[in-house]
Amino acid sequence: MSGGPQGDGTVGKALAVLDRVAAFGRPVRFGELLEESPFPKATLYRFVQTLTSQGMLSFDPERQTYAPGLRLVRLAHAAWDQSSLAPVARPHLDALSREIGETVHLAQLDGGSVLYVDKRNAREPIEMFSQAGKVGPAYCTGVGKAMLAWVEPEALDRVLSQQSYHRFTDHTLTSARALRAELARIRARGHAFDDQEHEPGIICIAVPILTQQHRMLGAVSVTTSTDRGDLSGLAGLAPQLRATADEIAREAQNWRFPDQTRQDLKRGEQPCRA
């Protein structure tokens, strides 16, 4: 019942190994995995064998290294298609991108981190997976703060404690205290800014995607650089962002993320189907 990261028997342990391999960010040798593994050699060895035989890891026999396998790409396609906001949001992101002509991101919260699920670049062909599927910090990005500001109070403590508060720039908020104050401002204002908190010269405005019941599903942002724009310019885009987010929320609610609880329905609140 407890959603523990490593509590679930053999399968949980094997997936933890998979995570370790992915976290290396480069092909990794068995010995390297062994060093930081809680498992004895033979056990880790069998996990790695199993995962490789399953296509979840790929093995380079020349260098004797393991890397996450292509089967994950297949599975992720299905996940992206079914469990993310991206399919619903796509036409709205296209429209927003066309209107505004700047980089647009769609993100969801995934275990205290921001998971970018889609992206639009104005000019060039988009960079693909290198962006979709990427994770980033929540406490110092526009989409991250926009989402955190609407996380339920009970869940917020845990999420705030998961942040690293690494100081990327002079503007980075480096404590839960400072972040809480910022989240209050964001709630009052309805949107979040990133004022070079993650990367120098990069600024952005983000709005949360909220259901009618104020459940937070994700966030949309528009990014630019201090060369080309400023925060007040971005602030002017808030209405368009808000409208986009609302449209995404409405459709998501109808098709994928209904959030009427049974209690809500019993209390006679109006169903959300159009």
Add this chain to the structure above:
Amino acid sequence: MSGGPQGDGTVGKALAVLDRVAAFGRPVRFGELLEESPFPKATLYRFVQTLTSQGMLSFDPERQTYAPGLRLVRLAHAAWDQSSLAPVARPHLDALSREIGETVHLAQLDGGSVLYVDKRNAREPIEMFSQAGKVGPAYCTGVGKAMLAWVEPEALDRVLSQQSYHRFTDHTLTSARALRAELARIRARGHAFDDQEHEPGIICIAVPILTQQHRMLGAVSVTTSTDRGDLSGLAGLAPQLRATADEIAREAQNWRFPDQTRQDLKRGEQPCRA
């Protein structure tokens, strides 16, 4: 030792369940999974619980449905980055796309199917995961046939037997026999065509990505429609495709896919590092 799809203990069984959920292509109820499952109710139930608690599946409590989870998207990002040709190929695909102005695909072979790992659209912003991560048939696509033509003879039998040979159009090759003949032509010619074998009106030219030792790593293709072009027009692009594929192969070999076996090295063949 045998890389059987379901031979590896509990982990293999759990991953088989994950595949089943992904294959549905839509959120699925427990009962639906149970119907076509070889496992008894309680066993399947625990698998689904474990996978959900691990984030490999997401559960919609309102509709009581399961779908592939976002953790897969995170892991797939790492897989795409480390195990696919895409990062190496990106600049070359960009260049090819700019020169030719038609849709370009990068694909790899994954268990008898074609896995598209990257794509360039000429005009519009690219469709993301909806294409990268997508799988398609090998026997009736340009990239598929180009890759099959350079699979080692011993492995080919098995791969050919995995094809469905479904007749998508009048031009589809519907037997291993017909396909073998086509593969011989492709080997002789150096590139493959798709003459509306998968979709009416869609044609393409594809070349394999081959290492110096003729190990097949993947394929690149240019697609167009019968409205805008024809096969002889596509044939004219062969040199540019060949050049792109060779550049990708050279870099891949240096950085990621060295394919000198130990025997090769002992026999004193020249190492492939630049």
Add this chain to the structure above:
DNA sequence: GGTCAAGTTCCATTATTTGAAACTTGGTTT
């Protein structure tokens, strides 16, 4: 309030995982 299907939990049995230790392999040193 009764009926039914779908989903969830229980627990003795059974099969799988576990991990220390022994072994193999390939490369390096004496």
Add this chain to the structure above:
DNA sequence: AAACCAAGTTTCAAATAATGGAACTTGACC
């Protein structure tokens, strides 16, 4: 060339986790 060493692989009795029949709960619909 033999001895050595580190990295990877296999073995097998003990420990642990998976299994699945059956009983139970839940909520929807008479």
